[in-house]
Structure formats: structure tokens, C-alpha cells
Amino acid sequence: MTSEPVLAVSSLVKRFGDVTAVDGVGFELMPGASLGIVGESGSGKTTTARILAGLDAPTSGTVLLDGEPVTGRSRRARLRRARLLQMIFQDPYGSFDPRQSIAASIAEPMRLHLPGTAADRRARVAELLDQVGLSERAGASLPRDLSGGQRQRAAIARALGIRPRVLVLDEAVAALDVSIQAQILTLLDGLRRDTGIAYVFVSHDLAVVRHITDTAVVMRHGRIVERGDTERILREPRHPYTRLLLDSIPVPGWDLDRVARDRRALDPSS
Amino acid sequence: MTVQDKKTAADTATRADALGIAGLGLAIGSGEDAVPLLDGVTVRVGRGETVGLVGESGSGKSLTARSALGMFPRGARATGSVTVGGVDVLAAGRAALRDLRRTRASMIFQDPRAAINPVRRVGDYLTEGLRARGVPSREAAATALDLLEQVGIRDPRGALRRHPHEFSGGMLQRVVIAGALSTGPELLLADEPTTALDVTTQAEVIGLLKGMQRTRGTGMLFVTHDLDLAAAICDRVYVMYAGRIVEEAAGTALFSAPAHPYTKALLEASPSVHGDRTEIRAIRGRPRSLAEAPSGCAFRDRCPLADDDCAVAVPAVRAHGTSAVACVRPEEVTR
Numbered sequence: 001m002t003s004e005p006v007l008a009v010s011s012l013v014k015r016f017g018d019v020t021a022v023d024g025v026g027f028e029l030m031p032g033a034s035l036g037i038v039g040e041s042g043s044g045k046t047t048t049a050r051i052l053a054g055l056d057a058p059t060s061g062t063v064l065l066d067g068e069p070v071t072g073r074s075r076r077a078r079l080r081r082a083r084l085l086q087m088i089f090q091d092p093y094g095s096f097d098p099r100q101s102i103a104a105s106i107a108e109p110m111r112l113h114l115p116g117t118a119a120d121r122r123a124r125v126a127e128l129l130d131q132v133g134l135s136e137r138a139g140a141s142l143p144r145d146l147s148g149g150q151r152q153r154a155a156i157a158r159a160l161g162i163r164p165r166v167l168v169l170d171e172a173v174a175a176l177d178v179s180i181q182a183q184i185l186t187l188l189d190g191l192r193r194d195t196g197i198a199y200v201f202v203s204h205d206l207a208v209v210r211h212i213t214d215t216a217v218v219m220r221h222g223r224i225v226e227r228g229d230t231e232r233i234l235r236e237p238r239h240p241y242t243r244l245l246l247d248s249i250p251v252p253g254w255d256l257d258r259v260a261r262d263r264r265a266l267d268p269s270s
Numbered sequence: 271m272t273v274q275d276k277k278t279a280a281d282t283a284t285r286a287d288a289l290g291i292a293g294l295g296l297a298i299g300s301g302e303d304a305v306p307l308l309d310g311v312t313v314r315v316g317r318g319e320t321v322g323l324v325g326e327s328g329s330g331k332s333l334t335a336r337s338a339l340g341m342f343p344r345g346a347r348a349t350g351s352v353t354v355g356g357v358d359v360l361a362a363g364r365a366a367l368r369d370l371r372r373t374r375a376s377m378i379f380q381d382p383r384a385a386i387n388p389v390r391r392v393g394d395y396l397t398e399g400l401r402a403r404g405v406p407s408r409e410a411a412a413t414a415l416d417l418l419e420q421v422g423i424r425d426p427r428g429a430l431r432r433h434p435h436e437f438s439g440g441m442l443q444r445v446v447i448a449g450a451l452s453t454g455p456e457l458l459l460a461d462e463p464t465t466a467l468d469v470t471t472q473a474e475v476i477g478l479l480k481g482m483q484r485t486r487g488t489g490m491l492f493v494t495h496d497l498d499l500a501a502a503i504c505d506r507v508y509v510m511y512a513g514r515i516v517e518e519a520a521g522t523a524l525f526s527a528p529a530h531p532y533t534k535a536l537l538e539a540s541p542s543v544h545g546d547r548t549e550i551r552a553i554r555g556r557p558r559s560l561a562e563a564p565s566g567c568a569f570r571d572r573c574p575l576a577d578d579d580c581a582v583a584v585p586a587v588r589a590h591g592t593s594a595v596a597c598v599r600p601e602e603v604t605r
């Protein structure tokens with residue numbers, strides 16, 4: 001058992017022209033842990049996730065994976081990062097080659113990162129399809145012939161193939177129907193229990209974050225305004241923005257006046 | 271449904287309701303190749319009432335809501351009856367429908383940007399409905415200003431001259447709400463009006479909608495896939511599955527006493543921020559459209575209580591507790 005964080009982020013800043021999308025974000029993720037990132041639209045969640053996955057370079061700040069910095073866009077640096085950390089998007093459709101079968105797409109990262117023969121990969125793909133609950137027939141299909149939920153399973157299978165230590169999920173269940181969302185969440189729960197993979201789970205849905213994470217950070221305007229155990233944040237929010245977020249969740253007897261009061265407490269000018 | 275029944279349903283709706291949909295069926299094409307979309311949909315919205323229509327994607331929520339404005343898919347055939355404030359929608363001609371949309375019923379969609387012409391000023395958008403009814407333009411402008419103020423737009427006078435792209439999604443949805451209410455409709459059809467918004471913005475927009483609706487006595491059909499939201503703001507809720515209504519319940523009863531196995535399954539599949547942390551339970555399979563659904567009860571390939579008798583016929587609607595439910599054994603559904 002290691003007690004070193006598998007992912008350590010510090011003082012992350014990202015500017016797009018005049019816009020500071022991420023402003024001094026830092027957190028640590030232990031092996032097998034699950035961290036939520038919540039916050040309103042434009043608060044910098046996706047930008048943070050993309051930096052972790054190496055899709056954007058930070059303006060400043062560091063990302064350590066397994067204790068080593070993963071900066072640089074050299075082929076070697078990118079491969080090392082991808083080997084340790086994989087990302088899942090809201091709709092993975094765009095990340096699949098439309099002309100290639102799902103099974104071939106799932107095999108692709110293994111071909112890039114791992115030694116082994118085509119036969120080894122075929123065996124591993126079969127195992128992965130089974131693990132995420134997809135049939136062999138679904139594996140032989142093209143991406144467009146799968147439902148949204150099936151595509152999300154396929155994306156998870158592809159990400160798991162090279163046994164990364166961290167999975168970054170950006171609104172990965174947001175577009176799914178409740179019944180399908182529950183299937184994917186249950187799948188993710190099981191995978192973490194069985195493989196010890198760690199999650200960074202980006203979502204605007206606090207109920208989902210409560211289900212899938214142990215700790216969470218709340219972002220607003222690029223900054224982390226609150227952090228802690230997810231349950232603690234939900235039960236005793238400390239920052240006025242977190243309070244607004246919680247009071248905004250519909251519930252029988254919903255007090256909409258309180259939401260308005262929270263808003264005024266947060267932005268006295270409005 | 272016989273012609274006689276249909277007439278009676280329409281007459282009753284005339285007097286009391288903002289919206290009366292009775293036994294609505296919808297199919298594209300005819301004969302062997304017909305693709306069924308809706309079957310026997312019955313929905314009532316009383317004046318001033320907020321009624322929810324919930325279900326997963328493809329269940330027929332939007333088709334049902336749009337039927338109130340006589341908006342049907344190309345080539346679709348409708349049966350049953352649809353009445354809005356006394357107007358028989360299925361029998362109405364073009365002019366009558368245009369008049370209906372202009373005066374009696376308004377619709378708000380998920381994406382406010384799709385509802386507003388991007389090159390026109392907000393002021394023109396807000397006054398066109400009024401001017402079309404013969405309201406002088408000076409008076410229409412004053413009304414628009416007043417509405418923008420009511421929906422909480424800062425600097426309403428300046429807003430009249432601005433274009434849609436100058437507003438955030440939440441602010442633009444407020445403008446659309448102002449537009450929808452400008453003609454003083456009896457019925458507001460809100461199709462996932464807050465789905466694209468942040469939770470905090472959603473709460474504000476809902477507060478606004480409910481407030482405006484309450485003071486004006488407008489009936490609202492609120493379409494959403496979010497059970498929590500429906501239960502929180504609706505007097506009554508209809509649950510749809512595969513083109514049919516499977517349960518009708520009071521908003522509060524939906525959670526405490528779901529009567530249909532599908533409603534219960536949805537609740538068990540949804541994580542919650544309230545109360546103790548509980549396990550979620552996934553529903554096997556995936557939601558289906560009416561055309562793909564099994565015969566008899568459409569939910570039977572996913573239902574834990576399914577048995578042979580569920581395949582015999584589409585379950586009739588029966589009263590159970592305070593709900594109406596289309597299931598052969600609602601007494602076995604307990605939370």
C-alpha cells in the first residue's frame with residue numbers, strides 16, 4: 001500500500017486572453033480515491049480536467065502523476081501521462097473513429113502503450129467488453145449504432161484497457177437517462193472497488209457527486225471556494241456559494257425565497 | 271373512444287380546464303407500416319394549476335406538449351381530442367391555430383436561443399405578439415418594458431435594444447418567459463425550460479415562472495425528466511413511458527407512494543442529496559419508444575414484477591391510493 005498521492009495538482013492557472021479560467025487550483029488524489037469537482041457553468045471545471053489529461057497546457061502550476069511532473073508535450077511525456085491517466089467526456093461519440101468497430105477502438109490504446117500480440121489484445125477486449133456489460137455484438141458495431149449509454153460503456157472500456165491509475169470523468173453521465181445513468185454509476189462503483197482506480201469526477205449534479213465521490217472541491221470563477229468530505233460539504237456547507245448551490249436543489253416544500261436570499265448574500269450588488 | 275365520449279370530454283374541458291387531452295393517439299403513416307408514437311394519452315391542466323409530465327427520453331413528453339398547439343410531426347395522424355381553453359385543436363384550421371398560439375397558449379423550450387431570431391432585437395421579439403393582436407406599438411413597448419422588469423432583467427430599457435447573443439442563457443430564458451406571458455395566455459407549455467441552465471439559475475427561473483403563473487392564474491404543463499423537480503413544483507404529475515401515461519399522482523405522493531413499478535424504479539435509480547446516503551438500483555435494459563416496446567405492458571421487459579398476465583393487454587388505468595395507475599398489480603409496489 002502506498003500513501004503517496006497518485007495525482008497532485010498545485011497552483012494551477014490557465015488564462016485564455018483576458019479570461020482567467022482556472023485560478024490557483026490545487027488538490028491531491030490518493031490511489032483508489034474519488035474526488036468530485038462541482039461548480040456552476042464557466043467555473044473552470046472542464047479546463048482543469050483538460051489540463052490533467054494534457055489536452056491543454058496550464059499557464060502555470062504543476063501536475064504530478066505518481067510523484068513525477070507530467071509537463072511537456074513530447075511523445076514520451078504524452079505516452080507516460082496517458083498510461084497513468086485517462087479521460088471520459090460527456091458524449092464520447094466524437095472520440096471514436098466512426099469507421100472503426102468499437103472493439104478495434106478499445107484495442108487502440110493497448111496497441112499504443114502495451115506490449116503484446118493482436119491475439120492478446122483481442123482477449124483483453126473481450127474481457128473489457130464483459131466488464132462494462134457490452135455484448136460481443138456491440139463490440140462489432142460501429143459507434144453510430146450504439147445508444148448513448150452503450151457508447152459511454154465503450155469509452156470506459158477503452159480507457160480501462162491500459163489499466164490507468166486515474167480516470168478523469170467530465171460530466172460523464174450528464175446526458176444519460178436516469179435508468180442508464182444508474183447503470184453507469186453502478187459500473188463505476190464496482191470498477192473502483194475491484195481495481196483500485198481513482199476518479200476525478202467533474203459534474204454539476206450534486207446528487208451524483210454525493211454518490212460517486214468521497215471528497216469534493218467546489219469551484220467558482222476559476223477558484224476553489226470550498227473543499228472537504230463530500231458528506232460534510234452537503235450537510236454543513238461553509239461557503240455562501242455552496243449554500244446557494246444546495247438550496248437550489250429541488251425538494252418537496254422547496255423554499256425559492258431562500259434561494260433568492262442566498263444569491264443576495266453572495267452578490268450583495270445584485 | 272367513441273365520437274360521443276369525445277364530444278363529452280371536449281365539452282367538460284371547455285368549461286373548466288386550460289388544457290384537456292383525452293385518449294390522444296399519434297401515428298406516422300398508415301396501415302401495416304404505421305409507426306405508433308403516442309397511445310391513449312390523457313392529460314388535464316386546470317386553470318392556474320401546475321402539472322408535470324415526466325419520463326425518460328423518447329417517452330413522448332414533447333409530442334404530447336406540442337399537441338396542445340396543434341404541432342404534430344409531418345405525416346402524423348392524431349386521434350382522440352385536444353382542447354385548449356375550449357378550442358378543439360384537432361379540428362382547428364390554420365387561422366384558428368395561429369390565433370390559438372397567439373392568444374391562448376404559449377410554449378417555452380429548453381434552448382432559448384432556438385426560440386428567438388438572433389438578428390432581431392429583444393424589443394421586437396417581445397412586442398410582435400401584441401402588435402399582431404392590434405395593440406398600438408407604443409403601448410406594446412410599455413408592456414414589454416414592464417414584463418422585462420417583472421422577469422428580473424437589469425436595465426430593461428437597454429435590454430429592449432439588445433440582441434439575443436448579448437444575454438447569458440439564463441437571462442435569455444427570462445426574456446423568452448416574458449415573451450410567452452406577454453399575450454396573457456391561459457396555458458403555458460414549458461418543455462424542459464431549465465434543463466440547460468445551472469442549478470442556481472434553474473432555481474431562479476423556476477421561482478420566476480411559478481410567481482408569474484400564480485399571479486396570472488395561468489395553467490402550466492411542465493415537461494421534465496427530473497422527478498425531483500416535478501415533485502417539488504407540481505400540483506399533479508403524469509409519468510410517461512413508451513408513448514403512454516403510466517401513472518398520475520399528486521406531486522407529493524410521487525415520492526412517498528409511487529404506484530407504478532416504473533415510477534418506483536426511477537426513484538430507486540436516482541441518487542439524492544437528501545436524507546441518508548442510500549444505494550441506487552439500476553433498471554435493466556433501456557427506455558423504449560412506443561414502436562419498439564413489447565406488446566401488453568410496455569414496461570414488462572424491464573419490470574421486476576412482470577408475469578404472464580402483463581403480456582395479455584395494455585393494462586387499464588385504475589385508481590390506487592390517491593394515484594391512477596396503468597399496472598395490473600399496483601398493490602405489490604411498495605417503497
Ligand SMILES: Nc1ncnc2c1ncn2[C@@H]1O[C@H](COP(=O)(O)OP(=O)(O)OP(=O)(O)O)[C@@H](O)[C@H]1O
Nearest residue numbers: 016019021039040041042043044045046047048204
Ligand atoms: N478554449 C478557450 N478559449 C477561450 N476561453 C475559454 C476556452 N475554454 C474555456 N474558456 C473559458 O474559461 C472559463 C471556464 O470554462 P470551463 O469550460 O472550464 O467551465 P466549466 O466549469 O467546465 O463549465 P460548464 O459547466 O459549462 O461545462 C469560461 O469562462 C470559458 O468561457
Ligand SMILES: Nc1ncnc2c1ncn2[C@@H]1O[C@H](COP(=O)(O)OP(=O)(O)OP(=O)(O)O)[C@@H](O)[C@H]1O
Nearest residue numbers: 307326327328329330331332333334343344495559
Ligand atoms: N417528427 C418525428 N417523426 C418521427 N418520430 C418522432 C418525431 N418526433 C418524435 N418522434 C419519436 O417519438 C418518440 C417520442 O418523442 P418525444 O420527442 O416526444 O420524446 P421526449 O419524451 O420529449 O424525449 P426527450 O426527453 O428526449 O425530449 C421518440 O421515439 C421519437 O423518436
Ligand code: SF4
Nearest residue numbers: 567570573580597598
Ligand atoms: S403491468 Fe406487469 S409488467 Fe407492467 S408494470 Fe405492472 S407488473 Fe410490471
Ligand SMILES: [Mg+2]
Nearest residue numbers: 045046047170
Ligand atoms: Mg465543462
Ligand SMILES: [Mg+2]
Nearest residue numbers: 331332333461
Ligand atoms: Mg422532449
